[in-house]
Amino acid sequence: MTARLSLYQKAENELYKMDSSVKTKFYDFCHQFRLDPDHPSLDLKPLKGDSRIFRAKIDRSYRALLARAGVGADGVQQWLIVAVRHRKDVYEELTVAINRITGEIEFVDLGVVGQSVLQRAGLQLTPAKDEHPAPAEPTPAPVVTPQPAAPAEPLLIGCTPEDLRRLGVADALIGPALAVTTDEELDQLIAGAPRLTAEVLTGLGSGMSVDEVEREITQPASTELEPGFENDMAAALTRTAVTTVDDDIRNVLAEGDFRAWKVYLHPTQRKIVERNYSGPGRVSGGPGTGKTIVALHRVARLAAALPPGHGKPILLTTYTKNLTADLRSRLTSLMDPALLGRVDIKHIDQLAQSVLNENTAPGAQRSLITDDRALDVLREVLFEHDEQRWDAEFLFDEWEQIVLGQSLATRQDYFKARRAGMGRALNRPERAVVWKLLEQFALRLNGMGRETWAQAAERAARYEMERARKIQTRAERKADIGGGDLAHLDDNSSAMRYLRHRYRHIVVDEAQDLSPAHWKMLRAMAASGPDDLFIASDTHQRIYDRQVTLSTVGINIRGGRSSKLTLSYRTTQEILDQAAKVVRGGTYDDLDDGTDTLDGYHSLLHGPAPEYVACADWTDEITQLAEALKQWRADITQPTEDGTVRDPSGTMAVCVADGDMAGRVAADLETKHGITTATLTKDGPQGGGEVHIGTMHRFKGLEYQKLAVIGASDGILPRTAVVEKYETTDPKRYERELKKSRNQLFVATTRARDALRISWHGRPSPFLPL
Template identity: 45%
Template sequence: MNTEATLRIMDRAHKEMGALPRAEQGTVYEFMNRFRANPRDPMLYLQVTATDVRTARIDGTYRALLLPVGPRDYLLVAVKHRDEVADTLARYDFQVNPVTGGIEVIDVRPVPVSTGGQPPIFAAFTDAQLLALGVAEPLLAQIRAVSGESELLALTATAPQLTADVLVALADGTPYQEVLEQITEPVRAEAPVDPHDLTAAVNNPATQVFSDDEALQAVLGETFEQWQVFLHPTQRKLAEKPTTGPTRVGGGPGTGKTIVALHRVAHLVRRLPPGKDKPILLTTFNRNLAADLRTRLIALGGQELTARVDIVNIDKLASRVVSEAKAGTGKRIIDDNKVVGLWQTFLLETGEKDWDADFLCAEWTQIILGQVLNSRADYFRARRPNRGRSLTRGERDQVWQLTERFVNWLDGQGVWTWRQVAERAARLEMDRAARAATAAEESSGSLLRHRYRHVVVDEAQDLSAAHWKMLRAMVPAVPDDMFLAGDTHQRIYDNHVTLGSLGINIRGRSSRLTLSYRTTRQILAAALEIMSGEVYDDLDGGEENLAGYRSLLRGERPTFRGAATWAQEQDLIADQVKAWGSPADGSIAVCVPTRELAAQVTVRLEREGMAVIEIGPDGPKTGGGVHVGTMHRFKGLEYQRMIIAGVSDGLVPRQMIGQFQLTDPKRYERERQRDRSLLFVAATRARDELAVFWHGTPSSFLTTRLTQQ
């Protein structure tokens, strides 16, 4: 007779396992194997308690608490010291949440009674209102008693995820309707929920469980982190939902966009027919981020899964396509930031005075190369969103002729730009897609196909228009074709695109994550203050905001301090690093606006006898020491403690953009927004503590509310 049983592990039991000594973790793992083989094994001492819960013996010290969810189907809900079992059984309640349909384990221990005499926080809401938001009913009495922030956080630390999310948002003053729309609706079960059907509930994605042995083994690996197995229900829905076309996930820093993208990739791989090919592309902005994605995908899904995925940064992908086609052989690729200078030289040499080099350079890269316009007629038909200045047909004709001459002029020097490489790659892929379509119509049995079946993009806000054209052509327009993760608030390169004008229609398939897992409420509040008053786009010509962006973590208020001179500000930096105990383990970073300042900070800290590691284009060279770098280098990184220095007027935003204020107001706005985003990205790299310094007048991005606290 078959004695085997299914055992799945709930996220909170997994957390408890993670807190055990390593030797004990191994014992739990052995216990699970034994239990799966035969739950009736007498060595396990499986016992039925007064509630539905069963207990079983892990070893001399620890007990497992198990909830039966079907015949031979169990859920591990807790791992407890044997002395705590009775107390735990008395205190824990289980329910199927009527909103999400997921199983919730609820700790109903009484909240310490407030002595402050403040009114209860949630007095304004009825029980029915709270329950409609998905709050766990057994906790209502405790929720009613909460009157201070520390009580609230004590409660939310052990409450089910949705309950915690809802309560924190309401306590922050988020209107009821917004909480309903932004927090509850995204995790609502698609089918009606039967609160008594535990079997259905355990298979509902809202129940955070895993059963995979590989994942279990990985739990025991030291580098393995919680995020790699468990997604927030909102995240899981996004990662696993079938889509009808290109889909975008937005959200502030630390909300897990990259994690969702990685889980999306793993989800897509698991649905592939077996094979040796790589039908999935996972791409991002630079090499450093691509390497990081590879490491994390291996940690999440293993080598075999990762082998089906092509992981490459976008420019390398473009140059690979171009060199496969033997295009551009012998030409040298020049940096995009040198292109304006080349336009200036070209205009000077040709004596052309009617047009400005900045304008022509942007028109050429963003519109002509960006939209892969092959002919003058194509250019005449092209839409030019966000270009500031409009052009008549006659003016377009002049611009077209100038760019043609400029391209020939570059060609004569044996050079081309990264944007040209991207455009050429896009054109090659578009030709290939067209030929594939013809071949499919003639059903000629041709093997010619699109390069990929699925494309997943991280840091989507920094890709340029030509990149998007290339990616669009690389994958057929079918369900689940493109999945984009990115946040325009973190855009630090000047690539404003309107996806609709590039053939990528994300309308109605765009969603936003709002819960930050990285940084504290206090740091988020400061970062949001930095962003106040700015309007950001949604990659498709509309607007996007950070409404509902929040955190459940709590920490110190960030420090904001000014010095009279740069020399004195460097003293502030050195003192702050010392005050944090000068750890040389790579947990502290100093971020400044320019390379010169970074070099000076390095010298200053080295004089204090500290080991300093500069962050290069490929990230920090080694893990240890105090990391120092410019703001651009901090994309994608995170630190326990951060100092952002040199946040002075004239440095942030850069002084040089002032010249555009009158000549090109649109450009001025864009450049200023980009500098603001840099500061926002830097501030949100900090997990626990943040210090912001300046000398002279503080940056205009630091409001008086920040500088005078």
């Protein structure tokens, strides 16, 4: 009798971390079980606590735990591997159930719960006995844990069993959940909990109320279930995240691939993707929570619903060029070529340039100037006017945030403009001086035939807003005359195309870094209506000094059209805990009038704690870095069971504070330690080296299996020479600069999937959670 095997997602993550010898034997077990689950060598037996869970023998020490999951449409018995455990960690009380909220199969492992919690909950675990046990192994001496003199207060005080059931907590974990008294005990419970239970308990443990958890976690995950669902394992299997065939299992074990993070949509995410919004919608969440995945699946879903045609009515955009290439690559794996051809994929400044090219006569285009070069021009203006009250950086911020951000055309407009969040207040005479200086700056750039990126975006926004105004005027005139056109034009003529919005749907990833001008341009490019704009953002990852309130640029997200993701798939809880401490205590906006927090943000994956390394000097820091990279390379290239050696290229990275340091690190690693490198640029990695090296800005949106942050010293993070001059002259600017530096470090540390290493010489950065 043959069988069909599926691998529970949590078991997949656990297997990834196991020794390669166990993985090899596990694959052999899967192959044998699929051919004949009743083969005597597998010793398949049910556990006493739940007749639907069976244990089977992988080798002398390890057991597979399986749930019988009904019969498929082809008559083949289906089995779900829910865990792989050492035989000493298999207990009779292990259970599976179908969640009353999500309809997914859930595996409950009480073996990871602390003994004191089990005792308080009135539970006792019984080791499952093998019929033919392996020879006894030495048993370590028992560790005696002193008991507290008096029982501590429950951590989830105020929650009732009925509350936890309503929120979707697995029945077997309700008692232990109400018995925990410390964060450590709660973490133990979460480690063995199914997905929804883990999210609910994490939310409650982080201070969310029962109502908040129900609204933000439980309700988005709920699905309609038929009567009798709790006994239909075959139907539940279709709702459960699994790997379904032997080849897939082999790939997981051999490649260590985080496919669940890359392609799987959690129920909360699926509802966001499939929802019909009456206007702009938004999804927010910390790094690795799946915001980009939601955005990509949202694009695919919108494309599939398009009427037949050949145009590109959907725009997918983000802030940087290298992220755009990454989005294009991912979207290619989700969509067939015909539908992909209906999607315009451009980074935001490329989009602005397209608009300017369409609206500028040949030969009249202005060349773009970098911000650094523009600052030099502004310093020249200040020097020529012998102006010492203002520094170039302050005036450049005023130029981008206020003048361009609000499209101010005259001095009177500037006098009336609001400057909320800019820090230093300006009276009317001071505004007059600032306006004169900025006017001279703009004239100087214009005389050079140059413009900044922000100027280009603002001009593009004005062109698109004028186009939208003409479209609106035409619509109103048509309505006045009963729906007819004033002129008979070919629908495909350039004039008629101009009188239609460019896009029907716009999806924006990494939205927190866009400027007000970018948003005005995007708002004008799509008609207001159902599913017009979809935004993915996390203001904790804002690394450019751009403050935007969406409602002020015509984008209103109301009526529950905003969702928040709290579960990370990319990295471990240990890395997330340390990264969150970098930005803890700061106040972050939600791109509107509210605030955003990391409350409830967590990962179901666990791994080693980040490594903090103090070094004697630069040479010592590079030497120790090289040793770590060589060890990482050895780990990654360890041969698989079939002798395959994985290519480590692109799996390891070194993140630094600035471009000069990146070049120095690359040179030292290559010339002194024989480690090949590739430098991250706006166009992606340049060079064929194994280790990617780049600045914190370049790592935005990327991910690596193992990552090192070096040079994390005081004076570099933050840049003392840049930041301290504002401490007394412009305290609000000083706080903004510190927050920006913290955000950069937060982004850098959350690029690591499995291993994070942070080093410094001299004094460590005050941002490090040491």
